[in-house]
Amino acid sequence: AQRVTQPEKLLSVFKGAPVELKCNYSYSGSPELFWYVQYSRQRLQLLLRHISRESIKGFTADLNKGETSFHLKKPFAQEEDSAMYYCALSGQGAQKLVFGQGTRLTINP
């Protein structure tokens, strides 16, 4: 079974501080991991995926298979980063995305 856990429902940091949103997963095969972001009153949009190994809006995430984690990081938070962040997993050969519970990130000025 596929499972994604985001332990923090809420996370609040000050502008300019580092940010780390935690994501752990459970899957027996080789997963594909994603981070989606939902800004206020907007639809979900893809932030990044682990196979791309790219940095979007200063965010990065590394897949750690040993710890079954895919934490999202940004060294210096900006106010416009305030949003709802969802970690998601797609199993090997599977088509569906399973989401974590989401973390609401608030960046304080």
Next chain:
Amino acid sequence: GAVVSQHPSRVICKSGTSVKIECRSLDFQATTMFWYRQFPKQSLMLMATSNEGSKATYEQGVEKDKFLINHASLTLSTLTVTSAHPEDSSFYICSARETASGNTIYFGEGSWLTVV
């Protein structure tokens, strides 16, 4: 980028009636679309995978006869909530997989359903 559109964005219906929500991929073809349900301040719960030209695959616990899914074309999937009850009130979100650009999944804007 690719766009997925849902209609209606908000709908109110009476208990016992049926309501249909449409999900369209506007500039790409999607053989696979997904329907999610989201309760306030909670995560997205996958309801079913909609496959063009074949039956939808429902997640455990989702009533097939209550949530009818039809994916008759490569750009349109519909979710019909039959005999709606107030507990069906929720935010329904669809997404579509674009295979041409690395299987990226794009999301619709969601549809608010209120059953009174």
